[in-house]
Amino acid sequence: MDIPKFQGNEFQEGNIFKINPKYDFYNLYEDLEGLNVESDIYFEDVDFTFFKINFTRLKERNIKFTNCTFLKDIQLESKNKKISFSNCKLSDNDTVNISLRGKAELLEIEKCYFNNIEIKNFNTVEYLHITSALNSLSIENGNILNMSLFFQDCNLSKLTFGEVGFKRIEINGFGNTHFESFFVEAFCLTPENEKIISLEDLEDNERVDIERIFEYSFRINGFSSPDIYLLIENCPFVTISELKTDFFHMFMGSNIEHNTLRISDCDFKNGNLDSYLDKLKLHTLYLSRCSNFSCNNIEVEKVSLVNSFKGFVEFSNCIFQKLHFYDFKINHYLVLNNIFFEGEKHLGIDNSILNKVEINPSFLHQINSLYFNKSSIKGLEIYNFIGLNEEAIKSSKGFEISEKLSFYRELKSLAESSHNNYLYQQFKALEYNELLKDESQKITNLNKAILTLNKLSNNHGTNPLNALSWYLGFIIIYSLILFITFLSSGYSTETFLTFYSSNYTYLFNPFQYINSLERKDHIEDTAYIFNYAVKIWDILYNVAIGYLIYQFVASFRKFNR
Structure with a gap:
């Protein structure tokens, strides 16, 4: 069978050079050696027994094979715009090997009947598009x-x-x-x-x-x-x-x-x-709507848990800098096991429900910055709960008073469910202090006065030193009042010192009043004579020290179990 030779612009139709003879091409490299056209080249209905072609001289051309049959190997050397295969097939092999030396802007294989395609040993293809039914690629x-x-x-x-x-x-x-x-x-x-x-x-x-x-x-x-x-x-x-x-x-x-x-x-x-x-180090880890997933032994700068989780999620032996919950809730369990914080040590809980979240051991004491907004930690399980860094909340920006109040209440309930009375008292004190600041609660003036006195005296049962300090302060102040009263009533300084040394226990007894004290330095007078105002001060003093003694003792309840 003759091998066709193509010279000049033979078979050219408009801007397309169409090659569609019913010939067996044995060596297309030699067959098209003399082909020199400025148009695109189309091969239609051509059966290739062996395919090896050099298009490097035909730069900026589009070359298309339509309804062509190949044996197995397609070897191309090209610097063309586009090389495409459409509705092509193999004669008796399952696998076509396409070897492309040179460059092409686009290599396209569309609706071809190639069971297996291997493309290898090529320089650069700017775009590769394959839309065909295949067994392997x-x-x-x-x-x-x-x-x-x-x-x-x-x-x-x-x-x-x-x-x-x-x-x-x-x-x-x-x-x-x-x-x-x-x-x-x-x-x-x-x-x-x-x-x-x-x-x-x-x-x-x-x-x-x-x-x-x-x-x-x-x-x-x-x-x-x-x-x-x-x-x-x-x-x-x-x-x-x-x-x-x-x-x-x-x-x-x-x-x-x-x-x-x-x-x-x-x-x-x-x-x-x-x-x-x-150990894996990540800048950001974002998880959303996942189930039955675990992360082990990783370091992450920022972890975001977003939206609903259906199944089990676990982090173990991990190091975080920031942990954020956004619109979070979980149907099964989120387990945070052996989690440590470094760097910023930030925890954000935004519009989230932390029910069925388990922290073991607690890392809340590691947190330096905390954000809590429209969320709930009811149902949160914390093992080895040792408290929370209060400064993390005070230093946080955008933390509204009402959100702090809600957060402290739920922490208080969490401590109570853990039978940790010490932390319960601590969070109760934080809750009451925020209650004083929150004007939206509209508490009465009487309740405000009670809360204020409790805050000043022992910080709602958590600080006995407050009560002791006020107690000693009242003794010093009242002693000065008595000294001035003695001098203004005509008594000498020596008389006051004698009174003070003989009756100093009176200052520590809220049930003993000044008018019951006997004068031991003068036989004729059995009692000191004071004006009416001193007796009023005496009553107020006894009430104050009685209250402070009670608050001092009550503050030790935080150690009860």
Whole structure:
């Protein structure tokens, strides 16, 4: 059979050079050696026995293969705009190997009947679009700046990326696609712009393995698979959402200061995040609407728990700087086990319900900054509860008095349920002090007076030194009043000193009054004579020291169990 030779502009129609003879092309590299056209080149209905072509001389051209048949290997050398395959098929093989040397702006494979595609050993493809039903796809050894893969209603058993450098990958529209294996081993070689992998709408897959993702952002969305395994290193931004899987195990390793992991709307039966090699360090960890997920041995600058959680969530042996709850509630349990705070040591609880949250041991005493807004900690379980840093609340901005009051009341109830009377008294005192400040409570003047006296005397049963200090202060002040009264009543200083040394116990006895004291330095006079005002002062003094003695004793109730 003759081998056609194409010269000049033969077969050219307008801006398209169309090649559609019914010939067997044995060596397209030699066959088209003399082809020199300025238009795009279309191959239609061509059966290729062997395919090797050099388009490097035909720069800025679009080359399209439509309804063509290939044996197995497609070797291209190109510097063209667009290379596309549409409705093409293989003659007697399941796998097509596409080797592209050179550069192309777009490599497109659309609605082709290739069971398995291998694309390897290429330089740079700016855009790769594949929309075909496949059994497997393997892309290795090259740079793809933007990759878009769309599979629908196919049985894609294996998807592999090996040593692929890119800025952005999107995989979506899987529909009823089924995976047996999903493997990624990719290296980002392009420093520009986004660097994102996006995997979306994957359903009913037996196993997904994604390993060694380097230096770019990674987004995975809409998986449904019994087993998903991820190994990610040095990735600045990872987003995982809408996964449904029995087993989800994610290992991360990072030396990046500002890396972020977002996991949302995922239904795991057993999900786990762990460190790869050394302890994992994250800048931000965002969890929302997840179930049955645990994190172990990680350090995070900021942890955000957002919206509703259906199943069990656990953090163990972790170090946080900031922990935030936003619109949080959980149906099962959130367990915070062996959590330590460093750096800012901030805890934020905003519009959240911490019922069924377990902290073991307590870390509240580590907190330096606290925000509490429209939330409840009723049902919170804290083991080894040793209190709260009061300065964390005082120094917090935007903490309204009514919110502080509500927070202290629930802490008081928490301490009471733990049978910790000491902390109960402490939080009760904080509650009453905020009650004095909160004008919205509209307490009566009498109750305000009682609360104020309790605050001054022993801080609502928590500080006996207050009562003792006031008690000693009243003794000194009343002693000065008596001294002045003695002098104004005509008594000498010596008489006052004699009175004081003989009756000093009177000053400590709230049930003894001054008019009952006998004068022992003068035989004829059996009592001191004072004016009416001194007797009034005497009554007030006895009431005051009696109250202070009671408050001093009452303040020791905080040690009762």
